[in-house]
Amino acid sequence: MKINVVKSVLAASEAQADDNRRRFDEAGVVAINIMSAPGSGKTALLEKTIPALAPRAGCAVMVGDLQTTRDAERLGDLGASVVQINTGRGCHLSPAQVAAGLEHLDLDRIDFLFIENVGNMVCPASFDLGEHLRAVLLSVPEGDDKVAKYPPLFQSADAILLTKIDLIGALDYNTAAVREDLAHINTRAPLVELSVLSGAGMDEWLAWLGDQRRT
């Protein structure tokens, strides 16, 4: 009896994710789930990405946080539609929350939907939101041991962005150790070394995004 309850909840979540994906596919939208620990630079990345894409592509952002509309405010004037989802105590976005957010977006005008998940290196990895791709950020100040310590998130990534590389000099950071850990976990996703301050790596990230475009 207990097991049936759990199964039905999970099945409902998966069905909602599939339904979201079908809506994205029908509209030619590429949906990208952006995940990382808190403060790795997800919003800062989007602040640079959207103005670079917006002249040639319709962009929208759905941004999840426990509280506040601060991220949405940061992203509000960049030429993208922005939906803030507050999860309360929720540790990840759910496919139902994404579906609710879609009510505020006109998918026919969107090429890229960026779903900025709650800052959390654990839970979001376990929940399919209906996205096509996962971009996972890892920031230099978090330390070079995080891939090995939090493998599920990095295993599921389609692109991995090492952010805040401008701080490598100030910290005792070993990028080779990160690449070595990734070699055991995920050899499929490119590792883009990036700094939104210097602009390093942005071309590589934008080229990767361009390759994913559907329409």
Place this chain on the structure above:
Amino acid sequence: MKINVVKSVLAASEAQADDNRRRFDEAGVVAINIMSAPGSGKTALLEKTIPALAPRAGCAVMVGDLQTTRDAERLGDLGASVVQINTGRGCHLSPAQVAAGLEHLDLDRIDFLFIENVGNMVCPASFDLGEHLRAVLLSVPEGDDKVAKYPPLFQSADAILLTKIDLIGALDYNTAAVREDLAHINTRAPLVELSVLSGAGMDEWLAWLGDQRRT
């Protein structure tokens, strides 16, 4: 029926936490749950804290990670007993895991038990492990907006440590904004501004710990 199942799981968790706390109390141990996002410097803090305390106090560490024994290895030679708990995909330590870890510790020789939780700014806040106190870390590179965006963790803190303050100069960090957000959420816990590199704030943190000692 469903609700009863959920209740019994939560009740079991709370009973286990109370049992852990009773064991700590009987042995005169102060148990401190240390929580933060990944890479905020929990282990680095303990690497400096334990050698400072160990000459005069028995110390033990229980450290939770999804995978690896890297943190336990870092802490292994500092004069404290160390137990590594691997949670697999688990996003927080549970009171049952702490109880299992206690099998490896001699509580009668311990004054301070540091329970280093899984790096996660959301889920650990919701689970009482039986600790007496909660120390929450927030690192400068994570940004000055995290208190408002992740309030439950900061609401439950008995001490808040702003770590990596040596990076304030390199980043556009507004400590006053953090204090302002905390004024709405938690006026009880001291905010200790700390750097394990420069040693700034360590005296204040060690003095706070000293005030908590039971035996």
